[in-house]
Every structure is written in structure tokens, then in C-alpha cells.
């Protein structure tokens with residue numbers, strides 16, 4: 001197989017990257033498609049179990065000799081800043097290839113790359129802000145302090161919905177903290193990270209600090225999860241695979257696990273809300289990327305006194321959403337035939353369970369485009385009220401009291417995000433305290449920021465990404481006790 005490929009005029013490697021070199025992956029070759037056109041874009045190498053072992057060995061060697069505590073933290077930060085500048089200078093080709101691989105309108109990929117650069121720069125700046133503490137132990141002959149040290153070799157496994165952002169959110173804090181990385185992209189969207197890895201070679205990271213093993217979950221991902229010399233696994237994806245990885249990690253070497261999983265997030269509209277604004281935020285917070293995001297507000301809870309008025313405004317806002325490949329489209333195609341079929345099946349279930357207000361089918365006859373779809377009269381016991389659809393499907397529910405809204409909002413196994421729309425200044429903090437979710441947005445939906453921690457309660461995950469919490473997730477604590485008192489009395493006298 002060729003060692004490089006050309007997609008839309010951009011030439012980049014098709015192999016895997018181990019110990020600073022592009023090498024042939026000995027796994028099954030992987031075909032990669034454009035979901036908006038259903039055309040084959042490229043065929044790339046994948047990593048076998050043996051390749052994963054080589055990548056972990058390279059990462060271990062780099063951790064012990066050249067990276068980790070062997071490179072000053074300020075140097076690690078400086079290299080990440082340099083990397084961000086190199087990526088920015090090459091953003092056009094990254095965006096072009098990623099938009100084709102993901103089926104997203106270009107402007108969304110540009111925004112995603114912008115957020116990814118912001119995350120890399122945040123962690124570059126954070127690299128040398130790590131410190132331990134001195135602890136008073138009420139003993140004049142002792143001092144005790146803690147050191148914050150990198151965990152070691154980290155495996156990253158990511159999904160297809162935000163390939164650039166997921167990559168940046170994971171590799172930047174890992175490398176900033178001194179960990180070394182073995183990274184696995186999602187089957188459907190491996191292309192942009194191949195380009196980013198090629199650019200990484202210009203930066204000057206030591207060999208083995210970053211390794212890329214493209215591949216399928218059951219082979220490459222599973223080998224990373226089982227590997228006895230991986231110290232931590234950081235995963236984003238479905239709750240089912242997250243649970244599987246946690247148990248695999250426990251049964252192998254008890255590696256540390258952080259998980260960013262699914263959601264069925266409530267977006268609560270109280271009667272005092274500015275209904276026009278709330279309707280727009282509700283549409284934005286759900287149909288962004290065609291609903292293919294873990295944070296989407298897919299359960300819209302509306303107070304009975306304004307239910308009809310809100311529904312009218314919301315459906316009108318949704319009807320204005322343009323779907324397609326063009327740059328003025330709000331969202332593009334779903335990622336794959338599998339995801340497309342799954343979402344259409346949920347829509348058919350919804351038609352039996354609730355009232356279809358708008359949408360309900362595909363757009364066009366080529367590519368995996370689905371109409372923005374709204375169901376009203378949904379309740380939490382319906383399939384479309386409980387399960388994560390991961391597509392452009394809104395479920396609108398009705399409540400009468402604040403207590404009922406909180407009970408419905410929390411009646412889910414997930415706890416990733418939530419939002420409250422109200423103009424009552426005391427209601428906003430009161431309700432936000434009672435919601436069991438990692439993020440609560442007040443009178444808005446979706447904003448994230450690299451300096452703000454992000455993660456879930458309950459089955460939405462373990463740990464936090466972004467912010468200083470995101471860096472902490474790659475550090476462990478060493479406690480040092482130093483004795484400087486008189487010589488130990490011998491034999492002991494108590």
C-alpha cells in the first residue's frame with residue numbers, strides 16, 4: 001500500500017506513527033469515506049496488537065528518558081505553543097480534509113480548529129504552573145511536601161464527532177503534564193490527525209512522546225485498553241464502550257481511566273423566560289453538528305403556562321435551519337450509514353410515541369442528511385425521551401412546577417449538561433444547584449472554554465477535561481516525608 005495519499009490536493013501519510021517515524025501498520029487497511037457524498041476518500045494503514053505494543057514501548061522509553069520529568073515544564077509548554085503556530089499556519093488544508101471526512105460545513109470545522117488551538121495554547125501556558133504543597137504535620141523534626149508528577153504512558157481513544165477538538169483536548173494536557181501518548185482516532189474520521197501528526201514532526205518533540213495508531217476499536221482500541229504498560233486511558237465516546245474500557249482497565253493493570261460519555265441533557269424553559277431567545281438557544285443547542293454531540297439539549301422541558309407559545313416559536317426557529325454541504329448550512333450530513341439508519345429508526349419510534357411537529361425524514365437522496373426533527377408531547381418513559389439519539393431530533397416535554405421540572409430533568413442515567421431559561425434571578429441559582437449535571441448553562445446553551453472544566457455526573461463519565469482540572473487529570477501525587485530531627489533513639493524507648 002502507498003505510504004502517502006492525496007485528498008482534495010493535500011498529500012499526507014497513510015501509515016501509523018511510532019517512535020518518531022511513519023511505519024507500515026500491520027492491521028487490516030481501513031477505507032475512509034466522505035459521508036456527504038458517500039465517496040471513498042482514502043485507504044489508510046491500521047495498527048495491529050503487535051503495532052500497539054511497539055507504540056507503547058516507544059512511549060515508555062520516551063517517558064523515562066527524554067520527556068516526562070526529563071524535559072523542563074516550560075520547554076514542554078514552549079513546544080506546544082510552537083505546535084499551535086504551525087497548525088494555524090496550515091489550517092486551510094486541515095479544515096479542507098476534515099470537512100470532507102466529517103461531512104460538516106467548512107465554517108464549523110474552522111470554528112472547531114479555532115477551539116482546538118485555544119485548548120493547545122491554554123495547556124501550553126499551564127505546563128509550568130504545576131505545584132505541590134507543603135503540609136504541616138505538627139512535628140518539628142519533619143517536613144512533608146507533595147510533588148505533582150506526570151502519570152506516565154497515556155492511551156487516548158476518541159470518537160468521530162469532533163476529531164480536531166477531541167485530539168487537542170487530550171494530547172495538549174497530556175504532553176503539557178509530561179505524559180507520553182499513544183493516540184487512536186475513530187474509524188470514520190482518521191484523516192486530519194494524520195496531517196496534524198505530520199506537522200508535529202516539525203516541532204521538535206522527542207521521538208516516542210507522541211505515537212499515532214489508527215485503527216478499529218475491537219483491535220487497536222482493545223489492545224490499548226488491555227496493555228499492561230499503559231498507565232492511563234482517556235476516552236470519549238459511548239457509555240457502553242466507556243463501561244467496557246473501565247472494566248478492561250481494572251482487569252489488566254488497574255490503569256487510571258477518565259471517561260467523557262453520552263448525555264440526554266435537559267434544557268428547561270420556565271414561564272418567565274424570554275421565549276423568543278430561549279427558542280433560538282434551544283434550536284442552537286440541539287441542532288449544532290446535527291445533534292451529533294454529547295452535550296446537546298435533546299430534552300426540552302417547557303412550563304405548561306407557556307408550552308404552546310414556546311412550541312410555536314421553537315418549531316418556527318427549527319424550520320429556518322438549512323441542512324446541507326454549503327457553507328450557509330447550519331449542519332451537514334450525519335457521519336455514516338450506520339448512524340443515519342439508527343437516527344431514522346429513532347424517528348420512526350418517535351412517530352409512534354409522540355407528535356411529530358416538523359422534519360421526520362432524510363434530506364435529498366445522496367449523503368446522510370436528516371431533517372431537523374421536533375417531537376412534542378414527549379415523556380421521560382418514552383424511548384425518544386430516554387435514549388441518546390445522537391442526531392437532529394428534539395423531544396419537547398411539559399411540566400407544571402419547578403420541583404417537577406427538576407425531577408424530570410434528573411430522571412436520567414446521564415448527567416453531562418443542562419440549561420435553565422428564566423428571568424427570575426433567584427430561580428436560576430436555586431435550580432442550578434439541584435440539577436445533577438456537570439455543566440449548567442443559564443439563559444444560553446453550548447458555550448465551552450479551554451479554561452473551564454468539562455465533564456459529567458452519573459453515566460456521563462469520570463473526571464474532567466479542560467481547565468486546570470484537565471491538567472490535573474494527567475498528574476499523580478507523590479508525598480515526600482523528610483526527617484531532620486535528632487538521631488533515632490536506639491533501642492526504641494516509648
Ligand code: NAD
Pocket residue numbers: 157158159160161184185186187215216217218220221222223225236237238239241242244245260261262263293294388389390
Ligand atoms: P464508540 O463508543 O463505539 O467509539 C468511540 C471510540 O471507541 C472509537 O475510537 C472506537 O474505535 C473505540 N472503541 C470501540 N470499541 C472499542 C473497544 N472494544 N475497545 C477500545 N476502544 C473501542 O462510539 P461510536 O461508534 O463512535 O458512536 C456510537 C455512539 O456513541 C453514538 O451513537 C453516540 O451515542 C455515542 N457517542 C458519544 C460521543 C461523546 O462525545 N460522548 C461521541 C461520539 C459518539
